[in-house]
Amino acid sequence: MTGEAARPGPGPDDPADALTVGRAASLVGVSVRTLHHWDAIGLVRPGGRTRTGYRVYSGEDVARLHRVLVYRELGFPLAQIGRILDDPDTDANDHLHRQRRELLEQIERLRRMVGAVDRMLETSASGMRLSPEQQVEIFGDDWRPEWVDEAEQRWGRTAQWEQYSRRAAELSPSDWENVAAATESFQADLAAAKRSGVEPGSAEANALAERHRALMSTYFDCTHAMQVCMGRMFVEDPGFAAHYDGLAPGLAEWLRRVLFANAEANGVAPETATWDS
Template identity: 35%
Template sequence: MGYSVGQVSSFAGVTVRTLHHYDRAGLLSPSERSHAGYRRYSDADLARLRQILFYRELGFPLDEIAAILEDPQTSALEQLRARQRRLREEIARLQRLAEVTERAIEVQQTGVALTPQERSDVFGEITFDLSYATEAQLKWRESRTHREAMARAGAHSKEDWRRLMAEAGGWRTRLLAAFDDGEPDDGERAMDLAEEHRLHLTRWFTPCPPETHRRIADDFVADPRAFALVVPPSEQRPGLAAYLRAAVHANASRRERTRAH
């Protein structure tokens, strides 16, 4: 007798429309007919449908499934191995994406709650780049210092941020003046400004020893987004990021020499 399309749809968990699509595609056509001439699915057809649904669950397109079913001995193993590789690559990609998403959530949660107008009043042209902050979270995720800095940043009040940004703005003005005056990046004035920046980070975020300060300054040159958090693009000069980095390294060396004596 065989099974009607409605019966197969019910116990296979697929729609009648899907079965008709498989029929039109030549992937699964009912092989029997009833006495009245209606097409019916045989047990062999149901076995083939189970194979089709198995490969569909693995993500195979219909044309690849057709090729496997046409030559199961030679095609199936090769196709399954290829699909396994793709699935593993996709799993790894999704794991990376999930980690990035988790870090992005952490970054957002540590941000100070301000309206757009308040954010403009407090931060001015200093913009918050979520992509950079998230990458920094990933880069420093094993760092206790970074976690402490993010926790302290999240605890700052609006007034704290106003004071912090005013302090940073004054320092930035002095940095630009030193750079424009042609002050050597390893001179006392530039190194003192670097030290002032290090103490600013310590005061508002987390202790910043010279070696940590060096790594932070390296990012100023390596990634424009990092430097934009210190000097907005409208105030930047060619070579300024490298100047600040050199001053930070010179100051770190000066502090290490002082400690050695």
């Protein structure tokens, strides 16, 4: 049994509101150690004693404890709390009003932060804000809305997918229509360049590669190394290869060569390039 627990409480002849340190600590919700510390620094000292000599807190002492707790909860340091409580020239209400204003400002900052987090959560969860019907209407009858879910399963944990989710959520249906038109125009120009014999590494081919990078940057910050990885995927992934080769025979492999040559011209070695390099 500890010393505090072993001490008897006030006797019948002691003040009715007298509390031992243990009972006072339990009443106000702090530890006995905290009350001993506040006693040692002169912040709140038990002002009475029982007939048997134990120090006890009066009702006035407990009221002071509660005031200390209020100020501490508001962020005041203990030394300042002591000055506020002991200085007769200090207006405690002025301190409280000022702290109230600061708390309201903090609440407003936190409210804005919560709003920002909510928008980020909403964005990362939703990404493209188009219904399946709108997607087909904008991107064409061969578009499959489930491709978005498949893409998230494939790249959902990457920083680029997070960028895509934020940016896609900000695009309106008319914005998506512009993106779809730009993509369709670009792919038509790709097929025309392939059919006309444009050589990878030429100025015209490099310009097409940069148009591709600009289109990808609609969704995330696309580097030349990322383009190299895409070029590999366009050939190795049956779905991408079929799409590009459907525009012009051999277009997938030609596009890979175009992206590789442009990346090399920009200081990226296609043989060793990785998504994060």
